[in-house]
Amino acid sequence: MTRESYVNLACLAGLILIPLWAHVSDEPFTITLATRAVILALAALGLNIALGIGGLVSFGHAVFFGIGGYAMGILAHHAQNYTPIAEWPFLIEGTKSMPIIWLLATVVSGIVAFLIGLLSLRTTGVYFIMITLAFGQMLFFFSISWAEYGGEDGLAIYVRNGFPGLNTLVPLQFYGLCLAILLLALAFQWRLAKSPFGLALNAARQVPNRVKAVGLNPFKLQLVAFTISGMITGLAGALFADLNRFVSPTMFSWQLSGEFIVFIIIGGTARLFGPVIGAALFVIIEHVLGGISDYWHIWFGFLLLGIVLFGKGGVIGLLAGGAKAHD
């Protein structure tokens, strides 16, 4: 086993043991914080497939997070108000079922990611960053003006949606559900990175012309990766909305897109558990320093600066060593 595997195992143990300890100690807020970290990690993990493996610096991934959030919000809003979403050409009703919400969130996020990727992947570098940011801002302002679903004020959901066999209102059970999804996503990413597709995507990030010379189309590889990435971030958005029982245009904001990138950089770009450590550190620092000062972002900025300057492999790189070429 490599040192990174030990760091990953320690991280996994923390994800299991800390909420259990909080449950035993009757600290439900700690479980909520852990749930927030797990969901943000899932969102950043989605981005890590595009950014870490594919080298696609998307500055608009909050689009998919927001779409996932609004998928949940709209379905639950109509279900709780007993009003149909549409009556023509056929009746579409809302739902409080998490599996259906997740399915819709991932499918819609995937379709939007595919369409955004189709246009934006024709550009590279700073132009790609700008075009993804532009799509993010388009959906942000659209959600603000979408009065039917709360506009700028957002949309509140009174009761958390349900999952068969679980009481999702119990913090530990909802956390367990989110953790199970994160672990599945981590396993998926690990398999993906080692698959011929993942290797070709990695190669396309390094030397696109050489990938063409072996008969592969970098555009298609990146488009598939961007779509998968958007689907995972969309699923995280649906979970995040369920955690807060609230969706608002801030889920589409460019600041959130930036935070996803920051999680990856802090944890370690393309490192399997990089987004998990990045998101966990962010939530811990937000909670601890946020209680001391409103200007906690300054201290977080220093941490980011330190990692960029002195630990290019992120926290995992610092702990496990073995720098990767794209760290």
Added chain:
Amino acid sequence: MSALLSLKNITAHYGASQALFGVDLTLNQGEVLALMGRNGMGKSTTIKCICRMLAAKGEIRFDGTDLAPLPSHKAARLGIGLVPEGRRCFADLTVSENLMASARPGAWDQAAVGSLFPRLAERHAQRAASLSGGEQQMLAIGRALMTNPRLLILDEATEGLAPLIRQEIWDAIGRLKRDSGLSILIVDKSLKELRQVADTAVILDKGTSIWADRLENLPTDLAHKHLGI
């Protein structure tokens, strides 16, 4: 023998500057063709045109298919395996991953590449960036073979390598010709080694093909004038 690759009156430009003024070339199935000429005469540009990495005018046919409308990755899928000048392996991937990333179904798999280049088999878990120049060159050849090509193009495959490694690569090329019957197009300046493997040759001068025949028919004065030998 039927022509696997044929180029007729190929011209190409880099922006406003013309690099090829009329290149003709025919490579038959199972043959090894040496594309020769001094530096800057258009050898690598011709390779780029064949692999559709540079737009060209004229006719380029691979096994009867016109390559002109195809993007480079589709041309490669027809069965053209390129070992580019300067190797450029996927530095962040291991030897094994480099080979797997380009694998297409066929006789060439990791075991076959490993038996052609035992050094690669020994270093299968090593990152490409940490290999020596010669090993990276072997990996670049292995990567091209993993696409199971019908035509292998080697652009300056032995340039800048130590004599022992160069010999290993020439031996491997010889084995490829003898055992697999693969059609090979080689760009190289080493006439002595080329004579051991190449059947035919084309000499380029100032972007034009000026001589094409069996390599054993190459006149000494022409070799001296255009290859500096």
